[in-house]
Amino acid sequence: MTTSEAAAPAIRTDPLSAPPTRLRAAVATALATVVALIVLGFVLRAVPIDLALSRAVHHLHGSGIAPIAEGFYRALKPLPAAGIMLVATVCVGLGTRRWRTALLFLGTVAVTWGSAEAAKLIVDRPRPGLAHAVDPVIGSVTDASFPSGHVAFTASFALALVVVLWATRWRLVAVAGGVLLVAAMSVSVVVIGVHYAGDVVASVIWVAGVFPAVRAGGAVLIARLEARSTLRRGRIGV
Template sequence: MISETHRRSMLVRVALFAMAVLLVVVGAGLVLTAQGGWTATEMNFLRQVNFAHTPQLDSVAMGINWLFGPAVAPALVVLGCGVVLLLERKAFSALQLFVIVTLPWMGNEAVKALVGRPRPNIASLPHILVLEPGGLSFPSGHTSFAACLLVGMILTIRGRRWRAPLIAAAIMVVLATAGSRVYLGVHYPTDVAASIVYSVAAVTLINVMWLLLMTHWARRRPGAPAVHAVRGASDDR
C-alpha cells in the first residue's frame, strides 16, 4: 500500500509536470502569434477545408457550436455535477468536478488574453456559417470546455464499469469539437490542438491541488467529510 508521504510526493510531481506543460502551451501560443508566415499557412488550410462543406457536416458543426458555447456550457457543468452525484453518491465528488472544470475553463480565457492571437479572417472564407468578428483565437474556448468537462468527469467518476466507455466517448466528442472549430473556420488547427493539451494539463493540475487540499483538511479535521472525499478520490474500484 502506498504511504501517505509517497502519495503526496507523487501528486506534487504530477502538479509540477502539469505546470510545465501549461508553460509550454503559453510559449507555443506566443511563438505562433509572432509567426505571420505560419498563420498564413494555417489560413490557407482553413480555406481548403471550407470548400468541403456539406449540409450534414454543417448541421453537426453548428450543433457542437451551440452545445459547447458560453450560453449552454454552465448548464452542462451543472448537469455533469448531477451525473457525478448520482453515480458516486458523494457531494464532494460533484463539488470536485465543479472546481476542476470551471477553474481551467476560466483559465482558458486568461491564456487567450496573454497570448493575444487574433482569430482567422472568417470574412475571407467562401462558406461562412459562424461570423465571430474580433476576439482572440488561442486556445479554442469550445474545445477547451468540452475537454475540461469530460476529463473532469473521467477523474471524478471512478467506477470501473463506467471508465472505459466514458474515456472512449470523451475522445470522440473532444476530437469532433476540435474538428468542428476548424471546419467552421473560427480557429486555426494549432488553436484546437493547444486547447486539448491545455485542458488535460489544467484539469490535472487543479485536481491534484484539490486532492492535496482535501488531504490537508482531513489531517486537521479527522472524521470530517473531507476524509471520505480524499479516500474516495484515491479509490480505484
C-alpha cells in the same frame, strides 16, 4: 486492518479525490505546459503556420457538415456549457453519493477550462475570420482565438467524467465517448472557421498538461478541509 488497507477501497471507487502520488511532478508539468503553449501562441500569432491546414479543413463546410458543426459549437458556448457542467455536477454527486467528488468535478473542470480562457487574453491571437463564410448567425467572432475555449471545455469535461467513471464498468464507454466528443468539437470549430487548427491542438495539450495538477491540488485541498472539520468536531465533542 491497517489504515492504508482501510483507505484502499475508497481510493479505488473515488479516483477523482484519490490522494496524489506525484503532486510536485504534476504541478511542474502543468507550469511547463502553460509556458510552452503561451510561447507557441505568440509564435503562431506572428507566423500562422497552421493557416493552410485550417483552410483545408474549413473547406469541408461545403459537404453538409457545417450545420451540424455550427449547432454543436453554439450548444457549448460559455453559458450553455456552464449549465451543462452544473447539471453534470449534480449527477455526479447523486451517482457517487459523494458530494466531495462532485465539488472536485466542478472545480477541476472550471479551473482547467478557465485557465485556458485566461491564456487567450495573454496571447490575444486574432480569429481566422472565416466564420462568416459558413453562417451569418455566427458571423465574425472578435475575441481571442488561442487556445480554443470550446475544445478546452469539452476536453476537460470529458476527462473529468473518465476519471469519475474509471473504477466502474462504464470506463470504456466514458473513454470512447470522451474521445468522440473532443474530436467532434475539434473538427467543428475549424470547419466553421472560428479557430485555427493550432488552437485546437493547443487546447488538447493544455488540458492534458494542466488537468492532473488541478485534480491533485483539489484533492489535497478537500482532504485538508475535511481534516480540519474533523478536528474541530473532535474539539467540540471534548
